Amino acid sequence: MKKIIVLSVLLLLLLPITSYGLENDYIDIGLKFGSQIDEVDLVFDKGMSFGFNSANNYNELLSFKGVSNITLYKDTTYSLQVKKSYKSIDEMSNDLEAIRKKGIEVYPVFDNGLYIRIGKYKSSSEAKSDINKLKSKVNGSLEVKEPSKTFVKIYSGKNTLFVYNTVDGRSLYLKSLGDYFQFSGKKYRNGLKIARYENSDLTIINRLRMNEYLYGVLPREMSSSWPIEALKAQAVTARSFAIKSRGKHSSMGFDLCTTTDCQVYGGYDSEGPISNRAVDETSGKLLYFGNDIANTYYHSNSGGYTANIKNIWGAEYPYLVSVEDSFSIGSPHSDWKIELSKDQMENTLSKNDINIGNIKDISVIDKSIDGRVTKLLFQGSKGSKVLERELPRKVIGYTKLKSMNFDVYKNSSVIVKNQAKTLTTSLKDKYIISSDSKKSKTKQNQIYVVFSGKEAKEISYSDADFTIHGHGFGHGIGMSQYGAKKMAELGYTYDQILYHYYKGTAVR
Numbered sequence: 352m353k354k355i356i357v358l359s360v361l362l363l364l365l366l367p368i369t370s371y372g373l374e375n376d377y378i379d380i381g382l383k384f385g386s387q388i389d390e391v392d393l394v395f396d397k398g399m400s401f402g403f404n405s406a407n408n409y410n411e412l413l414s415f416k417g418v419s420n421i422t423l424y425k426d427t428t429y430s431l432q433v434k435k436s437y438k439s440i441d442e443m444s445n446d447l448e449a450i451r452k453k454g455i456e457v458y459p460v461f462d463n464g465l466y467i468r469i470g471k472y473k474s475s476s477e478a479k480s481d482i483n484k485l486k487s488k489v490n491g492s493l494e495v496k497e498p499s500k501t502f503v504k505i506y507s508g509k510n511t512l513f514v515y516n517t518v519d520g521r522s523l524y525l526k527s528l529g530d531y532f533q534f535s536g537k538k539y540r541n542g543l544k545i546a547r548y549e550n551s552d553l554t555i556i557n558r559l560r561m562n563e564y565l566y567g568v569l570p571r572e573m574s575s576s577w578p579i580e581a582l583k584a585q586a587v588t589a590r591s592f593a594i595k596s597r598g599k600h601s602s603m604g605f606d607l608c609t610t611t612d613c614q615v616y617g618g619y620d621s622e623g624p625i626s627n628r629a630v631d632e633t634s635g636k637l638l639y640f641g642n643d644i645a646n647t648y649y650h651s652n653s654g655g656y657t658a659n660i661k662n663i664w665g666a667e668y669p670y671l672v673s674v675e676d677s678f679s680i681g682s683p684h685s686d687w688k689i690e691l692s693k694d695q696m697e698n699t700l701s702k703n704d705i706n707i708g709n710i711k712d713i714s715v716i717d718k719s720i721d722g723r724v725t726k727l728l729f730q731g732s733k734g735s736k737v738l739e740r741e742l743p744r745k746v747i748g749y750t751k752l753k754s755m756n757f758d759v760y761k762n763s764s765v766i767v768k769n770q771a772k773t774l775t776t777s778l779k780d781k782y783i784i785s786s787d788s789k790k791s792k793t794k795q796n797q798i799y800v801v802f803s804g805k806e807a808k809e810i811s812y813s814d815a816d817f818t819i820h821g822h823g824f825g826h827g828i829g830m831s832q833y834g835a836k837k838m839a840e841l842g843y844t845y846d847q848i849l850y851h852y853y854k855g856t857a858v859r
Contacts, residue, residue, distance in 0.1 A: 397529030426502035654823025690815035707731030757821030
């Protein structure tokens with residue numbers, strides 16, 4: 352009896368079909384995809400509506416003001432469908448209520464038209480056995496419907512609210528009637544799309560306006576405590592990147608993902624008043640090179656020079672060239688080091704299908720003019736392997752090998768030069784003469800400044816087989832975020848920041 356009462360109340364909350372224009376600034380963000388999901392729990396702060404997109408318009412089918420928690424399921428059970436099509440929920444409502452008053456579980460289904468379905472059965476035979484029992488209670492003949500790989504069922508508790516067929520890319524749209532919906536413990540603005548694909552069953556997509564999306568990007572890509580001009584520069588780069596990259600994941604029904612593969616997006620929970628202000632004050636602003644939107648790649652810290660994209664990814668853009676960037680020096684990640692043992696490197700290379708036996712040496716064999724390694728040689732007992740451009744970071748780890756701007760030292764080695772010869776030697780068991788002419792033996796974990804002419808390098812002595820000293824964090828292409836922060840602190844405006852890192856561009 353409880354089931355009948357709940358669904359009857361929900362039916363009273365249905366609103367008539369309406370249509371909302373989906374403007375061009377909407378973007379689809381994949382929240383969950385590429386895996387097999389059996390069910391999805393969603394929470395809406397003030398209720399939700401269900402519908403579909405047609406001719407770039409949102410067509411509302413049902414609206415529930417009094418429901419906040421729903422669960423989406425795959426269609427895994429048999430059901431009975433009344434052989435009668437309806438033009439609207441209003442037209443269907445009398446028949447739904449009449450069947451429901453007879454104590455029968457009944458719900459609407461959208462399958463290229465509106466229909467009424469009854470029950471949840473474990474088998475076709477079980478469903479067929481109910482047809483004779485229900486004939487006198489239903490206005491129309493009944494047919495058995497098998498479980499489908501394209502249908503999605505929407506439940507409130509144990510009650511079926513609605514069933515929808517996502518066949519041919521016809522996604523189910525759910526819109527929040529309030530400020531947000533909640534999925535997997537996080538809040539998101541506006542609404543979402545649900546689709547089913549062979550390689551991504553129950554794909555969850557957040558559909559929202561561009562500025563709403565950027566509200567959730569900025570605080571995850573740049574600290575909201577940073578100067579407003581740096582945040583505005585980030586807003587323009589993030590907006591331009593999103594539009595330029597739109598459709599990157601179109602094979603799974605959305606534009607961008609939520610990770611660093613696209614841009615980090617944290618949704619409604621990540622938003623802050625200052626970062627939102629930066630988005631609003633640059634609303635609609637994009638970075639152009641000529642008449643084209645620029646590829647606005649960005650990174651954490653350049654280490655003193657940004658990278659030419661040609662040396663990193665092989666592409667060529669006249670505005671993505673190496674730029675001297677003193678603004679990034681002295682910031683976090685501008686200088687770093689990692690220590691690697693031969694065992695670590697052998698395991699790492701093996702996991703990446705690089706089998707060259709026992710590691711003998713790692714050496715830099717080529718660098719770009721901005722100091723980034725373009726070819727790194729690994730020599731082993733069974734052969735050698737050269738890794739080019741960003742591949743060493745992929746193999747060793749992007750957060751471990753923070754950039755390609757580095758030097759490799761073997762056993763804390765240093766290069767000693769005199770007029771006669773050049774010698775590479777280890778700091779181990781060596782004597783150092785200090786500036787006050789005192790002689791001392793090298794010690795573990797000490798840092799020594801080694802001079803060569805007018806240059807000086809800090810070398811840390813350890814027993815590691817290989818020590819890598821590097822500068823910067825990220826691919827180094829485009830805007831350095833820490834550089835932008837420093838520029839904003841020095842009084843530069845957001846467009847001046849952008850023009851420093853993207854040569855020959857214009858904001859408009």
